[in-house]
Amino acid sequence: MEDIQRLVDIINQRKQRQYPLLDLKGVSESSTKESVFYHYVKKRQFNNDEIAANELYGSKSDDDRYRMLKSRLKQKLLNHLFFLDLTDNNQRTALAFEQECMDHLHQARLLDFVNEQKIAKSLVLKALTTAQRGEFTKHIISSCEELLKIYSENFQPHLFAEIKEKLAESRLLYAREEEVRTQYYFMRMMILKSVNSRKNNLDAADEIIALFEKEWNSTKSYNVFHYLIQLRLLVWELRGEFLEIIPVMREIETGKYHGTTLNVYRLDQQNIILSLAFAYFRGKKYEEGLKYIKKHAGLIQKKSSAWFQLNETYFLTAMFLADYELAAENIESVMQSDGFEELSGDELAKWKLYHVYLHLMKSGNAYLWKHHRQLIENIPEKVDGKEGFNLAIFILQFIYFLDAQNLQKLTAIRNELKGYMANHFKENFSYRSRTFYKLMNIVVENKMDQHMVQVKSRYLLKKLQSNQIVGSLYPEYEIVPLETLWEKIIEKLKP
Numbered sequence: 335m336e337d338i339q340r341l342v343d344i345i346n347q348r349k350q351r352q353y354p355l356l357d358l359k360g361v362s363e364s365s366t367k368e369s370v371f372y373h374y375v376k377k378r379q380f381n382n383d384e385i386a387a388n389e390l391y392g393s394k395s396d397d398d399r400y401r402m403l404k405s406r407l408k409q410k411l412l413n414h415l416f417f418l419d420l421t422d423n424n425q426r427t428a429l430a431f432e433q434e435c436m437d438h439l440h441q442a443r444l445l446d447f448v449n450e451q452k453i454a455k456s457l458v459l460k461a462l463t464t465a466q467r468g469e470f471t472k473h474i475i476s477s478c479e480e481l482l483k484i485y486s487e488n489f490q491p492h493l494f495a496e497i498k499e500k501l502a503e504s505r506l507l508y509a510r511e512e513e514v515r516t517q518y519y520f521m522r523m524m525i526l527k528s529v530n531s532r533k534n535n536l537d538a539a540d541e542i543i544a545l546f547e548k549e550w551n552s553t554k555s556y557n558v559f560h561y562l563i564q565l566r567l568l569v570w571e572l573r574g575e576f577l578e579i580i581p582v583m584r585e586i587e588t589g590k591y592h593g594t595t596l597n598v599y600r601l602d603q604q605n606i607i608l609s610l611a612f613a614y615f616r617g618k619k620y621e622e623g624l625k626y627i628k629k630h631a632g633l634i635q636k637k638s639s640a641w642f643q644l645n646e647t648y649f650l651t652a653m654f655l656a657d658y659e660l661a662a663e664n665i666e667s668v669m670q671s672d673g674f675e676e677l678s679g680d681e682l683a684k685w686k687l688y689h690v691y692l693h694l695m696k697s698g699n700a701y702l703w704k705h706h707r708q709l710i711e712n713i714p715e716k717v718d719g720k721e722g723f724n725l726a727i728f729i730l731q732f733i734y735f736l737d738a739q740n741l742q743k744l745t746a747i748r749n750e751l752k753g754y755m756a757n758h759f760k761e762n763f764s765y766r767s768r769t770f771y772k773l774m775n776i777v778v779e780n781k782m783d784q785h786m787v788q789v790k791s792r793y794l795l796k797k798l799q800s801n802q803i804v805g806s807l808y809p810e811y812e813i814v815p816l817e818t819l820w821e822k823i824i825e826k827l828k829p
Contacts, residue, residue, distance in 0.1 A: 386404075427604070432468060434464050435477075438461035439477065442458045481497045482497055485497060510549060510555075518546075518565055521565060525572060536569065546561060546565065556596065580610065580617065583606055603633060624660075627644060645664060653695070661696075662692060691730070691813040694730070728750070729770070729774075744782070783828055
């Protein structure tokens with residue numbers, strides 16, 4: 335009770351900079367403007383500042399009242415970050431342990447500012463214990479630095495000497511970990527920033543991985559292992575070597591790497607599951623992938639971003655297996671889930687595009703074209719990072735006008751796509767995508783004549799089949815295998 339009394343006294347003696355939190359549960363007549371603003375934004379009813387200012391004050395966005403309200407809301411949302419629950423599915427993740435360290439250290443430093451060392455010391459010791467358990471070297475150093483000050487002021491030389499030694503060891507280890515971290519981010523930048531840069535630096539990444547392996551063998555630091563495995567996964571994905579990922583990640587899933595036990599508090603089972611599911615899909619182990627996802631799906635919290643990501647892999651796997659009934663069951667469960675409407679606009683658009691492709695393959699075109707006219711009739715605008723998404727729309731439009739036997743529209747779509755690719759698709763955007771465009775061009779040039787198209791497309795079709803998806807610098811949306819889409823196009827051509 336003594337500590338509680340001390341804390342109450344400290345809080346009452348000091349002024350609050352502002353009321354720190356919002357009522358997130360609902361809106362009533364007594365709700366503050368900040369809470370009302372929050373709930374309107376949560377429901378996506380404010381698309382811009384003009385709408386928000388008009389609704390809240392009947393004014394324009396430059397109104398001082400609105401600007402101050404917006405500032406207060408932002409600050410209170412930032413305050414809420416201190417209270418986020420980073421547990422997943424009732425399992426404490428590495429993020430939750432690190433959050434605990436940071437909270438304890440932050441609280442201890444605030445108490446130190448008001449000369450409350452007794453409670454501060456207990457919080458620092460808790461932070462140190464958690465930091466050591468999770469191998470958070472940075473927080474171990476921070477905790478030791480705080481304890482040095484406390485032990486000095488409390489005249490405890492033996493404890494001071496012990497913590498000084500631990501601090502020196504931790505600083506040496508941290509320097510090695512930070513060197514690995516810096517090299518990782520540099521190499522990641524160089525192999526992702528452009529196609530030419532990737533070509534020039536991908537082999538160098540192998541040398542960096544070898545160095546990381548030596549550091550891991552020397553330090554057994556989880557922080558070194560983290561950057562080692564992240565770089566390995568990235569290189570494998572960019573080379574399309576997805577089958578290399580599976581045995582390594584299956585061993586990591588058991589808590590080991592090359593036979594060495596890993597820190598159980600740092601293993602991210604959620605990301606391991608996502609990596610393996612994706613590797614099975616891209617490695618064409620579709621049946622094994624479905625079994626794996628079904629077995630492990632319960633370990634991922636529903637409504638989380640990871641849950642939607644896992645279901646995306648599940649859906650695409652079903653589509654590549656041509657099991658459209660299974661894909662339909664999956665996408666229905668996703669689109670009816672509680673968190674679906676809370677996804678970002680881009681994520682919602684992606685799932686809706688998946689839904690259209692499912693209808694294309696499963697249900698016949700009458701329903702499809704009737705209910706998705708806006709998607710079909712509008713030429714996609716250029717948006718950075720959405721090249722693959724927009725290409726999927728172009729292909730959909732091409733099939734629609736092929737269905738209608740409208741050569742004029744097919745030619746227009748071909749021309750639009752040609753210009754779009756020239757202006758917006760970076761070098762080697764996707765070999766398969768470019769090959770498919772050439773196949774679509776054959777359809778136009780031969781006026782939808784099935785026999786001529788089949789004869790003239792044989793070479794390109796073989797090239798398409800021999801070049802499979804690899805990791806790309808740009809998002810790809812091969813929702814259905816392009817070979818399957820080509821078969822559907824051939825079916826629709828004039829006999």
